[in-house]
Amino acid sequence: MSDTFEYRDQSRTPARYFALGAAMASAYLIHSLGLPPLHQLLAVAFVGVVLWRIADNSIHGFRLSRSALEVFEGRYRRRIALAEVASVTIFQTVDDDTRCILNLRSGDRLSLPGAERFGTRRLVAEFAELGLPILI
Known part of the structure; x- marks a missing residue:
């Protein structure tokens, strides 16, 4: 794994x-x-x-580093320390889309935008490299 694993889709x-x-x-x-x-x-x-649309430049995606996960969804931005993540649920839907749900220690669940761009194996490998429990 590289130091940062990122997917961004933006309007520009x-x-x-x-x-x-x-x-x-x-x-x-x-x-x-x-x-x-x-x-x-x-x-x-x-x-x-x-x-x-160009001026607004809404961003959709995430950035995973060794210490935190940043989520971008339009104007919504959230930085989550990896210590706050209890587990990660990764699965493939009937339509062959990959879904990734972060299960936080607070009890919240957060869907990871842009996860559909990657296969389940790639996401499992990236999260496993950080030592996070993965539910498949």
Whole structure:
């Protein structure tokens, strides 16, 4: 295991910037062709939505290090010391998605966002390397 195991998915991607360019080009084209105001308003609204998504830059994922686990879910951020984790439940759903549930010593359960990107073996190996009890 490396020192840090991380998965992040965020709004600022090349595809999102391409969508911004396409939206701006279409808004300019609609304006220069003199199309009805409704079309212009829709084009500007589309540019606004894409700009908002880029500016907001919601992040979805987690970072696992030797001392703590950080969870990112939109604007929600949480840092959990590994000593607070009682066990980890990792399983595969009927749809072949991997799920990872952190069972905390406080009794809370926290679903790990982004775990579906990895297979159960990889997650089991990463958590086992840290000495956490794993329930499969």
